[in-house]
Amino acid sequence: MKQPAAQAVHLADYAPPPWLVDEVHLVFRLSPQATRVLSRIRFRPNPATEDRTFRLDGDGPRLVRCAVDGAEAAPEVREAGLTLTPPDRPFLFEAEVEIDPEANTALSGLYMSNGMFCTQCEAQGFRRITFYPDRPDVMAPFTVRIESDLPVLLSNGNPGAAGKGFAEWHDPHPKPAYLFALVAGDLVPQRDTFVTSDGRAVDLAVWTRPGPDEGRCAFAIKSLKTAMRWDEAAYDLAYDLDVFNIVAVDDFNMGAMENKGLNVFNSSVVLASPATATDDQFAVIEAVVAHEYFHNWTGNRVTCRDWFQLCLKEGLTVFRDQQFSEDVRSAAVERIRQALAMRGQFREDAGPLAHPVRPESYVAVDNFYTATVYEKGAELVRMLKSIVGDEGYRDALRLYFARHDGQAVTIEDWLQVFRDATGTVPEHFGRWYSQAGTPRVTAEEEWEPKESGGGTYTLRLAQETPPTPGQPCKAPMPIPVRTGLLGADGSELVEERVLLLEEAAGEWTFDLPERPVPSLLRGFSAPVILRREADDAERAFLLANDPDPFARWEAGRRLATRLLCRMAGGARADDALPQALRALATDDAPDPAFRALCLALPSEDDVAQALHDDGAAPDPDAVHAAREALRLAVSKAMEDVLPGLRGAMRVTAPYRPDAEQSGRRALWGAALGYEALLDAAPAQAAYCEATNLTEEIAALSALLAAGHGAAEAEDFRERWSDERLVLDRWFSLQVRFAAPEKAAGTAEALARRPEFDLRNPNRFRAVFGALAGNHAGFHNASGAGYDTMADWLLKLDALNPQAAARMSTTFETWRRFDPDRQARAGAALDRILAAKDLSPDLREMAGRIRD
Ligand code: ZN
Numbered sequence: 001m002k003q004p005a006a007q008a009v010h011l012a013d014y015a016p017p018p019w020l021v022d023e024v025h026l027v028f029r030l031s032p033q034a035t036r037v038l039s040r041i042r043f044r045p046n047p048a049t050e051d052r053t054f055r056l057d058g059d060g061p062r063l064v065r066c067a068v069d070g071a072e073a074a075p076e077v078r079e080a081g082l083t084l085t086p087p088d089r090p091f092l093f094e095a096e097v098e099i100d101p102e103a104n105t106a107l108s109g110l111y112m113s114n115g116m117f118c119t120q121c122e123a124q125g126f127r128r129i130t131f132y133p134d135r136p137d138v139m140a141p142f143t144v145r146i147e148s149d150l151p152v153l154l155s156n157g158n159p160g161a162a163g164k165g166f167a168e169w170h171d172p173h174p175k176p177a178y179l180f181a182l183v184a185g186d187l188v189p190q191r192d193t194f195v196t197s198d199g200r201a202v203d204l205a206v207w208t209r210p211g212p213d214e215g216r217c218a219f220a221i222k223s224l225k226t227a228m229r230w231d232e233a234a235y236d237l238a239y240d241l242d243v244f245n246i247v248a249v250d251d252f253n254m255g256a257m258e259n260k261g262l263n264v265f266n267s268s269v270v271l272a273s274p275a276t277a278t279d280d281q282f283a284v285i286e287a288v289v290a291h292e293y294f295h296n297w298t299g300n301r302v303t304c305r306d307w308f309q310l311c312l313k314e315g316l317t318v319f320r321d322q323q324f325s326e327d328v329r330s331a332a333v334e335r336i337r338q339a340l341a342m343r344g345q346f347r348e349d350a351g352p353l354a355h356p357v358r359p360e361s362y363v364a365v366d367n368f369y370t371a372t373v374y375e376k377g378a379e380l381v382r383m384l385k386s387i388v389g390d391e392g393y394r395d396a397l398r399l400y401f402a403r404h405d406g407q408a409v410t411i412e413d414w415l416q417v418f419r420d421a422t423g424t425v426p427e428h429f430g431r432w433y434s435q436a437g438t439p440r441v442t443a444e445e446e447w448e449p450k451e452s453g454g455g456t457y458t459l460r461l462a463q464e465t466p467p468t469p470g471q472p473c474k475a476p477m478p479i480p481v482r483t484g485l486l487g488a489d490g491s492e493l494v495e496e497r498v499l500l501l502e503e504a505a506g507e508w509t510f511d512l513p514e515r516p517v518p519s520l521l522r523g524f525s526a527p528v529i530l531r532r533e534a535d536d537a538e539r540a541f542l543l544a545n546d547p548d549p550f551a552r553w554e555a556g557r558r559l560a561t562r563l564l565c566r567m568a569g570g571a572r573a574d575d576a577l578p579q580a581l582r583a584l585a586t587d588d589a590p591d592p593a594f595r596a597l598c599l600a601l602p603s604e605d606d607v608a609q610a611l612h613d614d615g616a617a618p619d620p621d622a623v624h625a626a627r628e629a630l631r632l633a634v635s636k637a638m639e640d641v642l643p644g645l646r647g648a649m650r651v652t653a654p655y656r657p658d659a660e661q662s663g664r665r666a667l668w669g670a671a672l673g674y675e676a677l678l679d680a681a682p683a684q685a686a687y688c689e690a691t692n693l694t695e696e697i698a699a700l701s702a703l704l705a706a707g708h709g710a711a712e713a714e715d716f717r718e719r720w721s722d723e724r725l726v727l728d729r730w731f732s733l734q735v736r737f738a739a740p741e742k743a744a745g746t747a748e749a750l751a752r753r754p755e756f757d758l759r760n761p762n763r764f765r766a767v768f769g770a771l772a773g774n775h776a777g778f779h780n781a782s783g784a785g786y787d788t789m790a791d792w793l794l795k796l797d798a799l800n801p802q803a804a805a806r807m808s809t810t811f812e813t814w815r816r817f818d819p820d821r822q823a824r825a826g827a828a829l830d831r832i833l834a835a836k837d838l839s840p841d842l843r844e845m846a847g848r849i850r851d
Contacts, residue, residue: 341375
């Protein structure tokens with residue numbers, strides 16, 4: 001595939017569009033290899049600029065015919081687009097182009113998936129369909145006519161005329177081209193209706209291929225209705241069209257896409273039944289359905305001026321879906337999950353790919369759909385809310401929609417809304433958007449006893465953000481540190497407070513009856529790394545006593561991480577952590593889901609990152625051995641309580657994927673996993689008796705992680721060979737639990753199986769995402785992990801550059817390791833960079849990682 005020359009785009013170079021669009025009319029004559037697209041676009045000069053250059057983006061469409069105000073025109077068509085000399089007034093542009101959906105393996109633009117036509121236009125896919133000003137600050141109402149013999153023809157907005165071989169759609173809400181969508185195929189709907197708070201009936205439908213998938217939409221529909229109701233109650237935002245359609249597609253680069261009125265979903269995040277999806281997948285479906293729905297206001301009605309502002313829609317929409325999950329599930333457990341997702345962002349921030357939440361330049365914008373933009377972007381919204389308070393946040397958001405509905409705006413506009421509505425946002429909050437890197441907050445304390453009893457407690461906080469690529473020096477940022485002070489009996493000595501660290505250092509004093517144990521950064525109140533000279537005894541105290549569940553979990557996490565770091569350096573497991581976990585496992589008070597999260601040890605990658613933070617080069621084999629040894633030590637310490645815990649948590653009621661049942665199954669699975677290290681029989685029995693996929697996968701994982709399970713894995717593959725999504729799990733488990741020296745070979749062998757399909761991103765991720773997740777396997781001293789990954793990234797790149805570029809981030813930590821490993825990883829990256837016909841997407845990523 002020929003790509004245009006790769007050039008960096010800079011935020012500083014933004015210029016308004018010379019031409020605006022009043023109306024778009026599209027006709028699609030669908031044909032797998034030769035689809036014709038006829039466009040009629042009404043352009044008008046943008047009064048905000050003198051520039052009258054007329055240039056339309058185009059990446060691949062073959063121009064058949066073109067007219068300006070009805071007269072044939074002869075534009076200049078080059079690789080990146082079309083130019084012509086426009087009239088000096090509003091005019092009608094018409095074009096007919098031809099495209100080849102079947103040859104489109106990049107899954108961007110119009111492509112085929114299992115006989116169905118499907119589009120993906122974010123970020124720059126529309127230009128692969130036809131010539132257009134493909135930038136988010138050009139918004140227009142779209143009318144679409146689809147001509148095809150396929151039974152179901154869908155596009156954005158409300159349905160219009162339809163008949164044999166055609167259907168028309170009209171979307172009255174002006175939108176950027178990246179929100180355009182079209183789907184056509186032999187599809188069946190699962191229908192429902194929703195009545196909005198203002199009394200309008202909305203027809204809802206989830207569309208799948210005919211067959212078993214039809215019966216797997218109920219949970220998505222239920223989630224959609226819950227999300228629609230929630231957005232009305234929490235944000236006073238109601239839906240604004242007569243229909244809302246969701247389509248499940250098997251071949252999709254990302255999770256899902258918020259196209260106006262026609263969301264397109266990777267089938268893995270919409271289809272679910274108890275037998276074919278695990279509890280975690282149900283939870284993801286609920287969150288993703290909500291996320292895409294919430295985009296209708298945060299993204300679609302108010303959109304981004306340019307792609308540098310991506311966090312404006314993504315950070316805010318992730319924050320909204322987090323709030324939703326906290327409301328409909330357990331807030332404490334959700335917050336811990338979010339913090340775990342932020343570890344991936346910390347890893348990004350600590351390596352060569354570090355970039356600000358609002359980046360300043362890019363080559364391929366698709367490479368910026370990152371943990372930093374999404375997860376850290378959401379944390380910034382959360383901090384804003386904690387700084388201005390709940391009411392301030394509500395006022396600011398109300399003003400945001402009132403002021404910017406129908407507009408394409410920037411982070412400056414967003415922050416201005418907070419200043420205007422609340423007046424309390426520190427001027428330098430904007431640095432959170434422009435500075436990359438994770439701030440380190442150090443806490444120091446002093447205790448001065450008073451003769452009369454009690455004393456004065458002084459807490460000093462200081463911040464520092466390490467350099468990141470292109471940003472050697474950082475200025476202080478406002479950091480809200482939610483703080484509690486605990487007495488020796490675990491009680492709160494003062495009311496919890498948010499200490500706002502605005503400058504490089506700050507100091508707070510408290511008069512207290514006794515010297516407190518501080519509980520800092522409760523609720524993960526800022527995306528920072530807290531540095532504090534705490535000893536294990538204090539961490540164990542917080543793990544046992546902190547009333548804030550996040551801080552409690554975090555204390556256990558720190559305890560485990562420190563221990564694993566020591567063990568990787570040769571120390572033996574001590575008994576403090578296993579005993580603390582034992583106490584927690586048998587304490588009936590905390591939510592089972594919370595206990596399950598506490599029982600999970602930090603990943604090998606987390607331990608490697610902690611060692612790296614301490615200035616050491618992690619040895620993946622030693623980290624792996626340490627973690628295995630600690631798992632065994634925990635199992636032994638809990639041996640006598642595991643069967644009882646498993647029995648108590650066993651769910652016998654009919655399956656429900658809600659927080660309560662999933663939490664019990666999670667703790668049941670954790671107990672089974674530890675037990676399997678000592679005795680395989682319970683997990684073998686559990687595998688045979690499983691009544692849903694959650695139990696089945698938990699049992700199979702427990703066996704594989706303990707070095708058993710070959711027969712069960714074979715049975716699993718045979719039973720699920722016709723179920724693409726379940727089979728993905730099998731592919732993934734094989735690699736995830738392969739012994740380190742066998743991981744690369746296992747991945748290679750799986751990728752050569754007939755069921756492996758390079759065109760299906762889910763399958764690729766199942767195998768090679770799992771290879772990256774097998775830390776000691778991927779970083780095996782032989783270099784086989786790096787070589788295999790590089791080989792397959794190159795194969796994938798030839799078909800699907802975006803997917804290959806995303807997956808290449810598996811290399812981002814390569815500089816952490818010893819010189820030998822670095823040499824091997826560096827050679828693999830060099831091999832990628834030297835490949836001929838490398839895509840600009842993968843070139844940009846591999847280049848940034850290699851630098
Ligand atoms: Zn999103």
